[in-house]
Amino acid sequence: MFVDSHCHLDCIKLDEFEDDFDVLMQRCLAAGVDxxxxxxxxxxxxxxxxxxVQHYPQVSVSAGVHPMADPDKDVDLATLRAVADSNSVVAIGETGLDYYYDRLDRAAQQQRFRTHVQCAVDLGKPVIVHTRDAGEDTLxxxxxxxxxxCGGVIHCFTETMAFAEKALELGFMISFSGIITFRNAEALREVARQVPERHLLIETDSPYLAPAPHRGKQNHPAYVRHVAQQLAAIRDTSVEQIAAITSANYFRVFGRC
Ligand SMILES: [Zn+2]
Structure with missing residues (x-):
């Protein structure tokens, strides 16, 4: 029923899943995360x-180096391209700019981001973009x-409608996370109400950013239901409809493998 368009399954601590990745996966599938x-x-x-994830056809993968990863994890275009040029890799990222943490200097982040976009264009695969306090430079x-x-997605969207419109002009998708369930996210909910249906995605970004009513706990893909429920309430439609729209959008952009 649901597609979680962005999660970090390998970063989820398994102690609440009997220390067994298969138990985590069964929990997600049982919760309707297809x-x-x-x-x-x-x-x-x-x-x-x-x-x-190799034994799970329900899981696709991307390839990339996060903007907040250490400087020594930097990657050149040839290396990234060699890793990403495989049928099993459906997207490039996550990449982007994070000026909030500024763990890596801005020029280095920008270069790393450019390398990823170049790889995505080169391979014709969508790019997964993280942006925080860096809207102008990201665009x-x-x-x-x-x-x-290449197109792609602005993941874990927290920007304004003006930013969303510019991303839409580039053909990008807008993915909403559990942040839309947070009490103080009224402005973001207004953006989530306005994004055109054909550009909507949902995600958990698990293990981070657990939605209400699980805020503060470890997140995992089964909680994507709460994001869908909130989006349905905001847009005055049903959870089933949000699930159908966001799943169709996901497969149109990222394909089936
Ligand atoms: Zn992420």
Missing amino acids: HMLCVAIDLDKYPRMLRL AILREENASQ
Whole structure:
């Protein structure tokens, strides 16, 4: 029923799942999560991530290095391209800019982001974009690197409608996380009401950002239902309708594998 368009399955602590990844997966599938996109954060941990999910056709994977990953995890275009040029990799990322934490200097983040967009355009795969306190630069780089040719998603969306409109012009999807369930997120809920249906996605970004009523706990894909419920309430429609729209949108952009 649901597609979780962005989660980090390999980062979820398994103690509440009998220390067994299969138990976590069964819990997600039983909760109606039919598909998950497991998003890479660096290339060191990547082989382990692939091993964990390899027996689950319900899980797709991306390849990339997160903007907040250490400087020594940096990646050049040829290396990224070699990893990502596989039928089992459906997207590039996550990448983007994070000026809130500023763990890596801005010029280095921008270069890393450009490398990812170039790879996505090169391989014709959508790019998964993280942006925090960096809206203008994020849009500028997407434009300069011709990201409309590969498309992609602004994940865990927390920006304004003005930003959303510019991302939509580039053909991007807008993915909402558990943040739309937070009490103080009224402005974001207004954006979530306005984004055109064909561009909507839902995600958990688990293990981070658990939605209400689980806020503060470890998140996992089964909780994507709460994001869908909130989005249905905001848009005055049913959870089933939100599930159908966001699942169809996901498979149109990321494909089936
Ligand atoms: Zn993420």
